[in-house]
Amino acid sequence: MIASDLEALAQTHGLSLLGGFHTDARDMSHFPENTQSLLLFGPMLQHFWPIFIESPEWNDGDPDPMDRWSIRNISAMAQSVGGQALFPFGGPPFLPFYSWALQSGRAWESPVKLLVHDRQGLWLSYRGAIALPYRYDLPPPTKRPCESCADKPCLNACPTQALVLGHYDVPACRAFLKTDLGTGCLSQGCTVRRACSVTLSCARVEGHSAYHMGVFNR
Ligand code: B12
Ligand code: SF4
Ligand code: SF4
Numbered sequence: 001m002i003a004s005d006l007e008a009l010a011q012t013h014g015l016s017l018l019g020g021f022h023t024d025a026r027d028m029s030h031f032p033e034n035t036q037s038l039l040l041f042g043p044m045l046q047h048f049w050p051i052f053i054e055s056p057e058w059n060d061g062d063p064d065p066m067d068r069w070s071i072r073n074i075s076a077m078a079q080s081v082g083g084q085a086l087f088p089f090g091g092p093p094f095l096p097f098y099s100w101a102l103q104s105g106r107a108w109e110s111p112v113k114l115l116v117h118d119r120q121g122l123w124l125s126y127r128g129a130i131a132l133p134y135r136y137d138l139p140p141p142t143k144r145p146c147e148s149c150a151d152k153p154c155l156n157a158c159p160t161q162a163l164v165l166g167h168y169d170v171p172a173c174r175a176f177l178k179t180d181l182g183t184g185c186l187s188q189g190c191t192v193r194r195a196c197s198v199t200l201s202c203a204r205v206e207g208h209s210a211y212h213m214g215v216f217n218r
Contacts, residue, residue, distance in 0.1 A: 014048030019104025037136040049205040074128035105141025118142040121198025157195035
């Protein structure tokens, strides 16, 4: 398979190319030798969940179904284009996906620190990356949506003030999720992520959000 078919293959798995970068003159310590381009893949907000819940990993009852699904499918995608798959989970230590996202020119630090993406807003997440030993033709960088977001609703959306300007109080968030008031975040996803101006135009399947919040709330 040629690399340009990779995005079409990703879509059959409900995944989208959410950004990438060329590795010239960068710290290569986290990449396989000879890496020239790194591609970041994450769920398509509407298409991923229905595909995933049909998979053997979701239905076999074993732990970490989404991580196992990602390893199987993204590794196969990487192999088909002569690349190597890398994953955001499995640590510590963790690979620096947050820093890689910033280098992609398609994701930025939001006022609440979570990454904000040009198309997916605060819903952004990655299932894996593919390191290629050749250059992949990447689309040009885009603009940080926060610059033109006048009201910045992310700043005041958390019902318990756990996720505010530049700070995330993880124990406060977890404590809130254990109360009756936490039901909205648990079933529909983090209220801050849902409030983002970009996110508002691209809903994510609720079952998908509930799955991640359930894992986070264990
Ligand atoms: C550990 C971790 C957490 C920890 C601590 C976060 C932290 N303080 O870094 C906890 C468990 C709290 C957490 C929570 C969540 N996380 Co998290 N997390 C990670 C993980 C696995 C490792 C981070 C790390 O240490 N990297 C190693 C260092 C060396 O890499 P780095 O890139 O240089 O590190 C940068 C980040 O750590 C960042 N950073 C520092 N503080 C914070 C705080 C937050 C909230 C974030 C997002 C980043 C961040 O700054 C560092 C320097 O640039 C990353 C995946 C990854 N491999 O990076 C996901 C990751 C950052 N998390 C992610 C997600 C989706 C979440 C959750 C939304 C999960 C959920 N509920 O569905 C929640 C957020 C809470 C919420 N209200 O819903 C996404 C990013 C989402 C986004 N839009 O920003 C990532 C990239 C995973 C992925 N698969 O895409 N997470
Ligand atoms: S609500 Fe506005 S300021 Fe906040 S992350 Fe989304 S685009 Fe950026
Ligand atoms: S999950 Fe709910 S309580 Fe936790 S940071 Fe998001 S909005 Fe706040």
